[in-house]
Amino acid sequence: MDDLRIAWRDLWARPVPTLVAMAVVGLAVALFVSVTHLGEALQRGIVRASDPFGVLVVGAKGDSRQLVLSTLLLQGLPVGNIPEEVHDRLADDPRVDLAVPLAFGDNVGGARIVGTDDSFLDLAPGPDAPASFHVAEGRWFTGDQEAVLGSRAARDTGLAIGDTFRPAHGVEAGLEDDEHDLLHTVVGILEPSSTAFDGAVMTSLHSVIEAHEEEAHEEEAHEEEASGEGATEHEDHAITALLVRPVGFAEANSLWQEAYAGAEYQAAFPGQELGGLFDLLDQARDLLVAVGWLAAVMAGLTVFLAAYAAGATRDRLLAIMRALGATRGTVFRLVLLETVVIAVVGALLGRVIGVAAATVIGDRITSDQAIPVDVTYQWGLEPWLWVLSVGLGIAAGALPAWSAYRASVVARLSGTWG
Amino acid sequence: MDLAVEDLRHAYPGDGDTARPVIDIASWHAATGSRWLLRGVSGSGKTTLLSILAGLLPPTQGTVRLDGASLYALPEAARDRRRAADVGFVYQAHVLVPLLDALENVELSLRFGGRVPASERRARARAMLEQVGLGDHLHHRPGQLSMGQRQRVAVARALVIEPRVVLADEPTAALDAANAEVVLALLLDLSETAAATLIVASHDPALDAHFEQQLLLHDGRPIERSVRGTDARHPIPPTGRTAA
Numbered sequence: 001m002d003d004l005r006i007a008w009r010d011l012w013a014r015p016v017p018t019l020v021a022m023a024v025v026g027l028a029v030a031l032f033v034s035v036t037h038l039g040e041a042l043q044r045g046i047v048r049a050s051d052p053f054g055v056l057v058v059g060a061k062g063d064s065r066q067l068v069l070s071t072l073l074l075q076g077l078p079v080g081n082i083p084e085e086v087h088d089r090l091a092d093d094p095r096v097d098l099a100v101p102l103a104f105g106d107n108v109g110g111a112r113i114v115g116t117d118d119s120f121l122d123l124a125p126g127p128d129a130p131a132s133f134h135v136a137e138g139r140w141f142t143g144d145q146e147a148v149l150g151s152r153a154a155r156d157t158g159l160a161i162g163d164t165f166r167p168a169h170g171v172e173a174g175l176e177d178d179e180h181d182l183l184h185t186v187v188g189i190l191e192p193s194s195t196a197f198d199g200a201v202m203t204s205l206h207s208v209i210e211a212h213e214e215e216a217h218e219e220e221a222h223e224e225e226a227s228g229e230g231a232t233e234h235e236d237h238a239i240t241a242l243l244v245r246p247v248g249f250a251e252a253n254s255l256w257q258e259a260y261a262g263a264e265y266q267a268a269f270p271g272q273e274l275g276g277l278f279d280l281l282d283q284a285r286d287l288l289v290a291v292g293w294l295a296a297v298m299a300g301l302t303v304f305l306a307a308y309a310a311g312a313t314r315d316r317l318l319a320i321m322r323a324l325g326a327t328r329g330t331v332f333r334l335v336l337l338e339t340v341v342i343a344v345v346g347a348l349l350g351r352v353i354g355v356a357a358a359t360v361i362g363d364r365i366t367s368d369q370a371i372p373v374d375v376t377y378q379w380g381l382e383p384w385l386w387v388l389s390v391g392l393g394i395a396a397g398a399l400p401a402w403s404a405y406r407a408s409v410v411a412r413l414s415g416t417w418g
Numbered sequence: 419m420d421l422a423v424e425d426l427r428h429a430y431p432g433d434g435d436t437a438r439p440v441i442d443i444a445s446w447h448a449a450t451g452s453r454w455l456l457r458g459v460s461g462s463g464k465t466t467l468l469s470i471l472a473g474l475l476p477p478t479q480g481t482v483r484l485d486g487a488s489l490y491a492l493p494e495a496a497r498d499r500r501r502a503a504d505v506g507f508v509y510q511a512h513v514l515v516p517l518l519d520a521l522e523n524v525e526l527s528l529r530f531g532g533r534v535p536a537s538e539r540r541a542r543a544r545a546m547l548e549q550v551g552l553g554d555h556l557h558h559r560p561g562q563l564s565m566g567q568r569q570r571v572a573v574a575r576a577l578v579i580e581p582r583v584v585l586a587d588e589p590t591a592a593l594d595a596a597n598a599e600v601v602l603a604l605l606l607d608l609s610e611t612a613a614a615t616l617i618v619a620s621h622d623p624a625l626d627a628h629f630e631q632q633l634l635l636h637d638g639r640p641i642e643r644s645v646r647g648t649d650a651r652h653p654i655p656p657t658g659r660t661a662a
Binding site for chain 2: 319
């Protein structure tokens with residue numbers, strides 16, 4: 001009979017308080033573990049989702065973080081449009097290595113339709129890095145009203161090569177009711193890229209522009225009819241954003257400053273904007289970790305109560321052990337061992353619950369937000385979790401152990417030995 | 419083991435300076451291998467005396483010597499180790515650990531003496547239980563055993579360490595006559611086999627016939643000492659402070 005076995009048996013002589021104490025410790029640890037894992041996986045996912053693109057995102061003036069989120073992560077509404085002429089100008093700029101135009105505004109079955117051109121396939125994490133996007137089936141579009149599906153968009157919409165669809169208005173399903181008249185045909189499906197574009201449908205820039213200009217023409221015609229005025233001159237074609245890969249860091253700064261000084265468009269560094277986002281995430285995580293500490297204190301009190309109110313069964317066990325020759329130190333250690341066992345088992349349970357919760361939430365984010373949140377166990381947390389659980393067990397057990405240490409054997413056994 | 423007390427007095431805390439001690443023995447000696455019956459009504463001090471002899475209860479005054487060495491001159495932890503190694507104690511109400519089965523209860527006794535390696539403890543406990551006739555009940559918990567069987571487990575637990583002193587407090591009090599005979603026979607036989615000094619406290623007159631030496635306690639004082647087969651009873655004067 002070793003101490004651990006005796007402690008384990010004694011704990012299960014009181015299953016309800018033992019289980020409750022383990023569960024409370026488990027929930028406190030689960031909170032720490034899930035927040036830490038989810039925060040880390042979310043940051044990694046955001047970095048991974050934005051990694052394959054260029055250094056600068058160019059778009060309409062406005063909230064620069066929203067520009068980056070709506071362009072790279074396809075989150076929320078776009079900030080606005082910029083003239084297509086900005087793309088032409090930047091594509092010819094010697095400071096620019098690659099300029100990929102993007103036009104948003106429609107969806108098919110909730111998958112965003114992205115108007116772009118062949119340069120999309122040249123997107124890569126860096127100038128010498130392999131391309132980020134590859135066609136898995138079929139081919140890249142070569143004409144208007146041809147579409148290439150991201151891997152997840154193909155799964156979610158159920159579309160296959162050869163299928164046709166009519167784009168719906170709005171970047172998300174349900175924003176607007178009506179559909180465009182132009183029939184699109186699926187010609188290819190991309191390999192998974194771990195980016196938000198896995199959930200998008202790529203088509204030619206002109207397909208998106210044409211759909212929206214057709215709509216604009218109809219609205220103008222209605223307005224002209226109503227006002228009795230003649231036809232007006234159309235404005236330049238509009239696109240939503242540009243992914244720009246400058247040739248170097250100095251050129252990136254130069255382009256950013258030029259955009260900042262001008263009134264036409266803005267340029268944003270994704271790293272900078274996502275860094276700000278991470279700061280917000282860190283603040284939220286800090287708040288949840290603070291709640292976790294509060295939960296840990298409550299867990300400690302629960303373990304303390306479970307140990308302190310162990311009652312006659314343990315008193316008798318300890319008294320018998322002392323009568324058989326166990327020292328006061330031995331019974332002190334046994335009580336501490338019991339609280340440490342509660343805390344350690346609870347913490348092991350907490351790891352499982354925490355990682356499971358983080359995985360479920362991460363999968364949900366991956367599914368709903370198109371950010372690949374891949375929760376992997378952080379072994380670096382292990383030393384910290386062991387210190388936390390053993391420390392909590394020792395702190396919670398110190399007073400009951402001291403009480404057992406000081407107890408009189410004769411008095412404890414007096415009920416049966418008198 | 420040779421066991422002696424000198425000028426032994428004990429009063430429980432809270433009784434006050436004027437309170438009468440629950441133990442007041444000028445001297446008493448139990449030679450190695452001897453068998454003593456402590457007699458007296460409830461409250462006469464039998465249990466307190468056994469507790470002091472076991473090293474569990476430091477007396478208010480006086481000395482307890484085991485083989486000539488003062489027990490209470492040792493630090494408490496050393497007394498605990500000595501108890502674990504040398505003293506087998508059978509309690510009044512078969513104090514067994516309800517969480518553990520019979521085998522584990524007996525094995526527990528071997529944990530603290532430090533003389534038996536962990537690998538041998540289980541086999542020793544099993545053999546001891548077989549000796550007291552409980553080979554078929556090794557994995558029964560106390561709640562699954564009869565009163566007589568529980569007390570046999572308690573005897574096995576006390577004797578498995580091969581003690582040099584066996585102390586038993588009312589070992590037959592909760593048993594019927596047949597079981598009392600069995601338990602007493604085990605105590606006598608096994609302590610004789612181990613050449614242990616045996617001291618049994620009881621107010622059961624049925625035990626008288628089995629002990630050559632008896633000490634009658636009244637209010638903590640020895641009032642009569644008898645040694646069967648050598649001479650008649652020796653009344654001790656009421657002062658109690660003269661040689662017992």
